[in-house]
Amino acid sequence: MLNNLEKLRKERGVTLVDMADLLHVRYQTVSDKISGISDFKFQEAVLIQQNFFPEFDLVYLFSKDSEIKQPA
Structure with a gap:
C-alpha cells in the first residue's frame, strides 16, 4: 500500500x-x-506527482514504507 500517496x-x-x-x-x-496489487510505471508516477502533488518528492509519495518522511 502506498500510504503516503493515499x-x-x-x-x-x-x-x-x-x-x-x-x-x-x-x-x-x-x-x-x-493498494500494491500492481506497480505504477515511472512515467505514471511522474505525471501524478507533477499534476497533483508537485511539492512532494517522488520517493516519499510512492514509498511502500510509511516510515519514509518528506525531505525538508
Missing part, C-alpha cells in the same frame, strides 16, 4: 477518477496500483 490523495480531494483520467486508465487500475 493519505495525501484523500486530504487533497484527489479522486481515483482524477488520477485515472490523467493516466488514461480505469479508476480500478489506479486503485490496484495504490
